[in-house]
Every structure is written in C-alpha cells, then in structure tokens.
Amino acid sequence: MxxxxxxxxxxxxxxxxxxxxxxxxxxxxxxxxxxxxxxxxxxxxxxxxxxxxxxxxxxxxxxxxxxxxxxxxxxxxxxxxxxxxxxxxxxxxxxxxxxxxxxxxxxxxxxxxxxxxxxxxxxxxxxxxxxxxxxxxxxxxxxxxxxxxxxxxxxxxxxxxRGSALRVKLLNNLLFASISQLTLRGLEAGRALGVEESALLEALAVSSGGSAAGRYITARGGAESFAVTVTPYLRKDLDACGDVATEAGVDLSALLAAARGGPLRLGAPSTSRTERSFEDQR
Structure with missing residues (x-):
C-alpha cells in the first residue's frame, strides 16, 4: 500500500x-x-x-x-x-x-x-x-x-x-430494514409464546431463520437497544432510497412498505430532513 x-x-x-x-x-x-x-x-x-x-x-x-x-x-x-x-x-x-x-x-x-x-x-x-x-x-x-x-x-x-455505490448501499439498507422489522416481529411473537428473547436470538444465530439483523440485535443487547441505535439511520436512508427511486421512475413501494411497517418506527418519509449538526458530530 x-x-x-x-x-x-x-x-x-x-x-x-x-x-x-x-x-x-x-x-x-x-x-x-x-x-x-x-x-x-x-x-x-x-x-x-x-x-x-x-x-x-x-x-x-x-x-x-x-x-x-x-x-x-x-x-x-x-x-x-x-x-x-x-x-x-x-x-x-x-x-x-x-x-x-x-x-x-x-x-x-x-x-x-x-x-x-x-x-x-x-x-x-x-x-x-x-x-x-x-x-x-x-x-x-x-x-x-x-x-x-x-x-x-x-x-x-x-x-x-459514480453514484452506483450509493444505490447499492441504499438497497442494502432497504432490505436490512425490512428483515429487521420481520425479526423484531418474530421476537414479539416469541415473547407472547413464552420464549425468552435471548434464547430465540441464540437459536436464530445458528438456524435458518437467522440473519444479519438478528446478529445486530444480539450485539446491541436486545431489541430495545437495537431500535434506539438504528432507527435514525434507517429512517434517513429510507428517505433517500425513496427519493432515488422516484427520480429513476422505479416503483419500490412494496419494499418501502415492508421496511417502514413494524416495531421500528420508521414511519412515513420525513419532510424536515433534520440531521445532527456538523459541530455536534465532530
């Protein structure tokens, strides 16, 4: 190098x-x-x-x-x-x-x-x-x-x-958000059925229902901590993904609906585009 x-x-x-x-x-x-x-x-x-x-x-x-x-x-x-x-x-x-x-x-x-x-x-x-x-x-x-x-x-x-890497990352995060919502719903179902969250996550880590989302939830110490960490980033990226799709004339409505609907409060597209200031971040 x-x-x-x-x-x-x-x-x-x-x-x-x-x-x-x-x-x-x-x-x-x-x-x-x-x-x-x-x-x-x-x-x-x-x-x-x-x-x-x-x-x-x-x-x-x-x-x-x-x-x-x-x-x-x-x-x-x-x-x-x-x-x-x-x-x-x-x-x-x-x-x-x-x-x-x-x-x-x-x-x-x-x-x-x-x-x-x-x-x-x-x-x-x-x-x-x-x-x-x-x-x-x-x-x-x-x-x-x-x-x-x-x-x-x-x-x-x-x-x-140039620009293709951003499109790849936005699609990745669109899918990650969708899979995260499904995984969190699965954890909710587990709790309703009397299954400990930690036990289900341990099983998913080595089973066919597992995913990167499950591993991230485990690494963050559980569903609640995971949601706090990822929600601002995923909301921002879903807004961007929706804008890119609209500009390209591509219908991603089904994927966006799957990504926004669930325990993570990713909601409708943001209108304020509010971000942390450069000074706050750096």
Whole structure:
C-alpha cells in the first residue's frame, strides 16, 4: 500500500477509528475536527490538525465521513473548490447520488474526482480492519481510493460509475430494514409464546431463520437497544432510497412498505430532513 497524504473530515464514532487506522498504515493525515477531546487524541496519535475544513484540500486524497446529505452540502463545497484537480474525494456518507452531482459543480473544469464510498459495518469492524466499503467512480479514482480505504476495510466492492455505490448501499439498507422489522416481529411473537428473547436470538444465530439483523440485535443487547441505535439511520436512508427511486421512475413501494411497517418506527418519509449538526458530530 502506498503512503499518501490524506485529508479527513468527520472524526466521529466511525471516523475516529478510521483516522487511527490510516495513521497506523503509515499515511500522513491532515485532520479537521472541532471537539477538543478528538483533536487531542488524534493529534497524539500523529494527525496534523488544521483550522478549517478547506485546509484538508491540499492532500492527495480527502476522506469525508459525514452523517448525511445536509452535512455534505454544508461542509464539502468549499473543500471541493479548494482541491487540486488531481485530488480524489472519498465520500463515506450514505445519501443521494444527486448530492455528489451538486458537489461536482464546485470542482475545477471537468468536474471533481469524487468516489462514493458508503460502507457496511461498525466502529469495531473499522478497528479490526474488516469494514465493507462499496466504491463508485472512475476506475483510476477508485484505484486511488482503494489505497486509502484498505487501511480499515478488507472488502472493497467496485460497483461501477459514480453514484452506483450509493444505490447499492441504499438497497442494502432497504432490505436490512425490512428483515429487521420481520425479526423484531418474530421476537414479539416469541415473547407472547413464552420464549425468552435471548434464547430465540441464540437459536436464530445458528438456524435458518437467522440473519444479519438478528446478529445486530444480539450485539446491541436486545431489541430495545437495537431500535434506539438504528432507527435514525434507517429512517434517513429510507428517505433517500425513496427519493432515488422516484427520480429513476422505479416503483419500490412494496419494499418501502415492508421496511417502514413494524416495531421500528420508521414511519412515513420525513419532510424536515433534520440531521445532527456538523459541530455536534465532530
């Protein structure tokens, strides 16, 4: 793996261990972070702190790990404007492909070198170097992204043109939400029949009715904790998936109904698009 200079934005729950892995792999990291405790930890680990988001642009690769489209459009346009035409932006945000098109307009003549790189996995997966990352973009840009993302991912799936990785991730999360709703309904049925939740989850883990949803519920300590953790993310991603389907003229109503109906309160599409602020996250 080549040693590169990497700019990083979004050192939150997932982003902070990403930075740690990048440093451990020998990359030079220029980091923008607002929270003093994050700045202190990652500076001690070897990151070079900068004072403004645009200051990370003077790197070979910029990695962004922001929460959603609103944050991306609030933070990244100034970064893209400051990037050299050869700098590759790797966006880990799960959101709408059109957001990347809007960023592209801020790049140099011919557009910006942007790779959509949504991921599947947890902070523990990052720390173990076992994250799954989907990569969409021009072949040479994806090749550059691999040199960086490989510090914390052991599975990097090239999905095609820019925006394709986001579509893959949104469909993945649509199916995950649907299967989660079914699994939670199954746990409710188990309780009604006098079956302990922990016993049913243990059985599902090694049986044909099991799934990734069951494993995540177990890892989170049960249905209640799982629901609190995943609901904001899945609601956001289902909103995005619905928008992408509408834009493409594709009917996903049956899948969306399955994903929204159940113990997880994913409800109707959100109208406010409210997200946590960049400052709160970073």
């Amino acid at each position: 080549s040693t590169l200079t990497v700019g990083f934005l979004g050192a939150g729950q997932i982003g902070e261990p990403m930075v740690e892995r990048l440093l451990a792999a020998g990359h030079r990291v220029r980091l923008y972070a607002r929270r003093p405790e994050v700045r202190a930890r990652l500076s001690t680990a070897g990151a070079l702190l900068v004072d403004a988001p645009a200051d990370v642009a003077a790197c070979e690769v910029v990695v962004s790990c922001l929460y959603g489209d609103t944050q991306v459009l609030a933070v990244l346009p100034e970064v893209v404007r400051a990037m050299d035409a050869r700098t590759v932006l790797v966006s880990h945000t799960t959101g709408r492909p059109v957001t990347l098109d809007r960023l592209d307009a801020h790049g140099a003549a011919g557009g910006a070198a942007i790779v959509d790189a949504p991921f599947s996995g947890t902070a523990d997966a990052v720390r173990a170097g076992r994250l799954v990352v989907y990569l969409g973009g021009e072949r040479e840009h994806v090749a550059t992204a691999r040199e960086v993302v490989g510090a914390y991912a052991d599975q990097m799936i090239a999905t095609g043109v």
